[in-house]
Amino acid sequence: MAAPNPDQQTAIDAIEGPVLIIAGPGSGKTFTLVERIVHLIRDWGARPETLLVVTFTDKAARELTTRVSNRLLELGISFNLNEMYLGTFHSICLRLLKDNREFTRLKRNFVLLDQFDQQYFLYQRLNRFAEIDDIELVIGKDTAGRWYRATQLMKWVNKVAEEALDVGALIAGDDPAIVALGNASALYRDMLVEQNSLDFAGIQSDALRLLENNPSVLAELRQRLSHIMVDEYQDTNTIQERLLFLLAGEQQNICVVGDDDQGLYRFRGATIRNILEFPDSFATGRCRQERLTVNYRSTPEIISFYNRWIAEEDWRDGEKFFRFDKTIVPREANFPDTPSVLRISQGAHGDFHEEVCAFLHRLRDNGLTDWNQVAFLFRSVKSDKVLSLARHLEEQGIPVYSPRSNLFFDREEVRLMIGALIFLFPQFPNIRQTREGMELAIWEYYDHSCFKAFAEELRKPENASLLAFVRPLAKRHLAMTAPADYGLTGLFYQLLQYPLFSRFLDEDVMKGVDKGRASRNLALLSQLLTKFEYLHFITVLNPEYIERDLLSLFNQFLRFLYDGGIDEYEDDSEYAPSGCVSFLTIHQSKGLEFPVVVCGSLEAVPRKQWNEIDVAMEAYLAKPPFEPLDRTKSFDFRRLFYTAFSRAQNLLVLATQEKEGHGRSPSKYFAEVWNSLPNWRDPTFRPDRIDFDQVKEINLKRQYSFTSHIALFETCAEQYRFFRELEFTPVRASAQLFGTLVHQTIEDVHKAVLRGEPQIVTSRKVEEWFETNYHYLSRRERQYLNALAKGAALRHVQRYVQRERRNFDRLKEAEVDISLVKDSYILSGSVDLIRGEGDTVELIDFKAEKKPDLVRDRERLQQYRKQLEVYAHLVEERTGYRVSRTHLYYTGEESGNPFISWDKDSKAIDRTMADFDGIVGRIESRDYRMKSRPGKKCEDCDMRFYCDMKNWKFLEG
Numbered sequence: 042m043a044a045p046n047p048d049q050q051t052a053i054d055a056i057e058g059p060v061l062i063i064a065g066p067g068s069g070k071t072f073t074l075v076e077r078i079v080h081l082i083r084d085w086g087a088r089p090e091t092l093l094v095v096t097f098t099d100k101a102a103r104e105l106t107t108r109v110s111n112r113l114l115e116l117g118i119s120f121n122l123n124e125m126y127l128g129t130f131h132s133i134c135l136r137l138l139k140d141n142r143e144f145t146r147l148k149r150n151f152v153l154l155d156q157f158d159q160q161y162f163l164y165q166r167l168n169r170f171a172e173i174d175d176i177e178l179v180i181g182k183d184t185a186g187r188w189y190r191a192t193q194l195m196k197w198v199n200k201v202a203e204e205a206l207d208v209g210a211l212i213a214g215d216d217p218a219i220v221a222l223g224n225a226s227a228l229y230r231d232m233l234v235e236q237n238s239l240d241f242a243g244i245q246s247d248a249l250r251l252l253e254n255n256p257s258v259l260a261e262l263r264q265r266l267s268h269i270m271v272d273e274y275q276d277t278n279t280i281q282e283r284l285l286f287l288l289a290g291e292q293q294n295i296c297v298v299g300d301d302d303q304g305l306y307r308f309r310g311a312t313i314r315n316i317l318e319f320p321d322s323f324a325t326g327r328c329r330q331e332r333l334t335v336n337y338r339s340t341p342e343i344i345s346f347y348n349r350w351i352a353e354e355d356w357r358d359g360e361k362f363f364r365f366d367k368t369i370v371p372r373e374a375n376f377p378d379t380p381s382v383l384r385i386s387q388g389a390h391g392d393f394h395e396e397v398c399a400f401l402h403r404l405r406d407n408g409l410t411d412w413n414q415v416a417f418l419f420r421s422v423k424s425d426k427v428l429s430l431a432r433h434l435e436e437q438g439i440p441v442y443s444p445r446s447n448l449f450f451d452r453e454e455v456r457l458m459i460g461a462l463i464f465l466f467p468q469f470p471n472i473r474q475t476r477e478g479m480e481l482a483i484w485e486y487y488d489h490s491c492f493k494a495f496a497e498e499l500r501k502p503e504n505a506s507l508l509a510f511v512r513p514l515a516k517r518h519l520a521m522t523a524p525a526d527y528g529l530t531g532l533f534y535q536l537l538q539y540p541l542f543s544r545f546l547d548e549d550v551m552k553g554v555d556k557g558r559a560s561r562n563l564a565l566l567s568q569l570l571t572k573f574e575y576l577h578f579i580t581v582l583n584p585e586y587i588e589r590d591l592l593s594l595f596n597q598f599l600r601f602l603y604d605g606g607i608d609e610y611e612d613d614s615e616y617a618p619s620g621c622v623s624f625l626t627i628h629q630s631k632g633l634e635f636p637v638v639v640c641g642s643l644e645a646v647p648r649k650q651w652n653e654i655d656v657a658m659e660a661y662l663a664k665p666p667f668e669p670l671d672r673t674k675s676f677d678f679r680r681l682f683y684t685a686f687s688r689a690q691n692l693l694v695l696a697t698q699e700k701e702g703h704g705r706s707p708s709k710y711f712a713e714v715w716n717s718l719p720n721w722r723d724p725t726f727r728p729d730r731i732d733f734d735q736v737k738e739i740n741l742k743r744q745y746s747f748t749s750h751i752a753l754f755e756t757c758a759e760q761y762r763f764f765r766e767l768e769f770t771p772v773r774a775s776a777q778l779f780g781t782l783v784h785q786t787i788e789d790v791h792k793a794v795l796r797g798e799p800q801i802v803t804s805r806k807v808e809e810w811f812e813t814n815y816h817y818l819s820r821r822e823r824q825y826l827n828a829l830a831k832g833a834a835l836r837h838v839q840r841y842v843q844r845e846r847r848n849f850d851r852l853k854e855a856e857v858d859i860s861l862v863k864d865s866y867i868l869s870g871s872v873d874l875i876r877g878e879g880d881t882v883e884l885i886d887f888k889a890e891k892k893p894d895l896v897r898d899r900e901r902l903q904q905y906r907k908q909l910e911v912y913a914h915l916v917e918e919r920t921g922y923r924v925s926r927t928h929l930y931y932t933g934e935e936s937g938n939p940f941i942s943w944d945k946d947s948k949a950i951d952r953t954m955a956d957f958d959g960i961v962g963r964i965e966s967r968d969y970r971m972k973s974r975p976g977k978k979c980e981d982c983d984m985r986f987y988c989d990m991k992n993w994k995f996l997e998g
Contacts, residue, residue, distance in 0.1 A: 049073045059289075060331065063299070066302075092266070094271075094272075121860060135248075163229070176225060272298050279664075338690050339687065339689055344369050350714065377727075414736060443625070463492045466518050467518070472592065487595065529582070542563070569599075631684055766964075785818070972995055
């Protein structure tokens with residue numbers, strides 16, 4: 042490992058009080074943050090639960106976790122990362138809400154809405170918002186369309202949450218649009234409470250409310266946390282700043298890292314003022330400021346280019362300056378004697394696509410070893426220009442990786458599956474027009490791109506078996522008189538058995554350049570169909586509702602996804618897949634680096650990102666306005682392309698088809714820098730002199746648990762491949778409502794005891810917990826227990842309390858999430874109950890069933906034993922406890938001994954851990970071979986139809 046440079050070392054050592062680290066591009070920001078965390082742990086004895094480290098993305102959190110864990114392993118330091126608050130703002134706030142749920146509005150089993158869920162939630166309830174006076178000022182008129190209005194509504198209620206605005210003050214305002222927005226926000230919050238739901242923006246606002254309204258919770262957290270670190274601070278918003286300062290308390294041991302020149306997320310509510318005004322949030326001279334300005338990424342010419350670009354903007358407004366004054370400098374090294382900032386250009390009548398191809402081939406002929414060393418960056422990758430270039434490159438044998446190009450619905454596997462579903466319901470074309478004159482643009486897509494393509498495939502001899510399956514089934518659906526025993530997702534899984542679709546799922550396709558893109562798209566489609574059925578309460582096809590459900594699926598749900606666009610699969614551990622050039626948005630490229638960056642979108646001009654409501658809202662913000670609204674578009678334009686230019690390591694190329702007049706390219710904002718650049722065909726450009734860097738390997742450590750990964754893989758590696766690796770979503774009918782209900786209520790009992798309140802564990806209180814859990818659990822799962830089953834579940838809990846009350850004083854911890862960092866992965870587990878005396882403990886895992894036959898169920902019990910051995914290993918390695926015994930506790934055992942127990946066997950644990958390591962090795966190398974199919978386990982598996990038709994190649998021996 043390279044030693045820190047003097048500036049980095051100063052930042053690492055600055056651990057007391059507020060610290061601002063201004064880190065330019067390629068300056069070793071993540072390295073510095075990792076070493077600062079290690080310094081706190083190694084040299085200051087910081088415990089994991091005392092550190093809070095916030096990152097901007099889940100990927101960044103995983104990378105930081107991997108790098109910190111690797112450093113601690115190098116140093117031989119044992120550390121439980123699960124106890125550390127490390128993650129995004131949203132993941133940490135969600136953890137706070139779950140840990141302190143009794144102090145929030147949330148009930149157990151609350152539903153977490155992603156962006157599409159939230160938008161669809163508002164769409165389905167739009168009529169209630171339409172009754173609000175002047176709501177059209179916020180979301181547009183009826184003629185704008187329901188989905189557009191739901192989009193606008195989501196945007197504004199999220200802004201209210203992210204700015205932590207006082208809804209009552211909005212309602213009491215004098216601007217009609219602001220009053221309407223206040224009423225809409227109040228109504229929306231009431232709906233969330235009613236549905237026991239939480240949206241993405243609400244995670245943070247509810248966490249802020251938790252801390253502000255519950256001094257005891259805040260005091261406990263402040264006492265626990267010794268140091269707070271925040272990455273990408275330039276992209277934080279108002280509510281995030283308030284949360285951080287609340288948690289920092291009087292200690293103020295808060296270190297923020299960022300680069301104001303790379304603030305890109307105003308459209309998500311981020312404000313650059315947080316980083317620029319951070320030093321002013323403390324007493325004069327209290328905040329230390331450290332600058333990391335040595336760039337270890339780019340050539341001096343590239344650095345000089347983007348330094349000039351950012352400096353061309355006038356960042357001053359009166360006495361205010363909206364940028365930290367800094368100049369990035371290159372590392373000390375020898376650089377090739379050739380231009381490293383170039384342009385690719387063609388006149389209006391030239392072939393720009395061919396010019397790009399010629400440039401790429403010249404690089405490939407002069408030292409470029411993998412297409413993944415090249416990244417094309419654009420403002421958007423969904424435009425016709427960008428898609429046309431991507432298609433041309435692929436036609437010329439240059440594969441393109443572009444997961445956000447909105448091509449999901451253009452993919453063959455998706456079109457054929459949608460076409461198959463339309464074929465299976467021949468009534469849809471006749472009922473889709475719900476009013477006279479109605480026309481939807483997506484019908485053209487359904488008719489020609491989907492249905493027609495599928496029908497043409499059915500005519501081929503190799504698809505005769507598929508035709509024999511779908512034709513009679515379509516007739517049956519047309520004349521349905523009784524409910525079927527399957528839903529839409531069930532039909533989807535049956536279709537996968539036929540060669541038209543199964544060809545996309547074979548193991549070999551995972552090894553191709555696109556890493557199984559088609560199979561992952563089908564998996565994504567399974568997720569969407571499952572979500573649709575959940576949102577519309579569909580379990581099986583019912584003739585009474587079939588037409589309504591088909592209209593909802595095709596005229597609404599899929600149409601909105603089609604119009605809004607869907608991102609395809611992205612592998613966090615391989616941001617630039619080998620064998621492909623990357624087409625990325627500039628936002629998507631943030632935090633990444635590439636040997637060659639080709640920057641397009643040079644026709645771009647600064648864009649206004651605010652309207653009249655933003656202006657009216659300024660009066661209600663916690664702080665007065667910061668940047669002048671009329672100049673924000675220019676500031677953001679400079680920051681956006683500064684970020685793009687600074688991704689390049691060896692070569693930065695500006696590229697466009699030159700055009701004059703309307704839509705001029707390059708626009709006047711690039712004209713000066715464009716004219717100063719040599720063309721790539723200039724004889725001074727010598728790519729043979731460049732030693733192109735390789736794309737950085739991330740090697741993120743993945744987390745594995747016994748139940749979710751190892752046991753599933755051991756049972757059926759093929760099932761693991763589909764439902765874990767590819768992320769197909771199974772039909773929801775398999776939810777274990779009974780067992781979850783028993784488990785959750787026993788957890789309530791344990792929590793009360795561990796809080797020091799065993800006296801409240803009465804029959805009445807247990808029944809109250811039970812009924813509350815059942816209400817919200819059944820509501821979330823859309824499943825219910827009959828009276829007999831519900832009564833039996835309650836007796837399970839009451840029997841446990843009656844039997845084990847005498848041991849309540851031995852309880853130490855319940856529902857313990859624990860992890861162990863291994864050389865190549867992170868081992869995790871969740872222990873139901875730890876009880877014992879002193880440092881000697883026993884582990885208990887609960888089963889909501891009758892005690893099994895010890896002989897007949899020996900194989901299943903052996904698997905449970907191995908699970909408990911893994912937990913014993915985790916507990917001993919991570920907590921300092923000594924595990925003496927492990928138990929299974931069967932709550933359904935009425936009169937006999939409910940325990941099955943094992944004494945701890947260190948040798949058996951060692952064998953189990955060796956097996957665990959071996960299985961993880963197979964998973965990581967994608968070795969899914971099996972000796973045979975798992976027999977009875979196949980009966981309830983959604984992939985059984987596919988597996989029945991698969992040409993298996995089993996392992997021998």
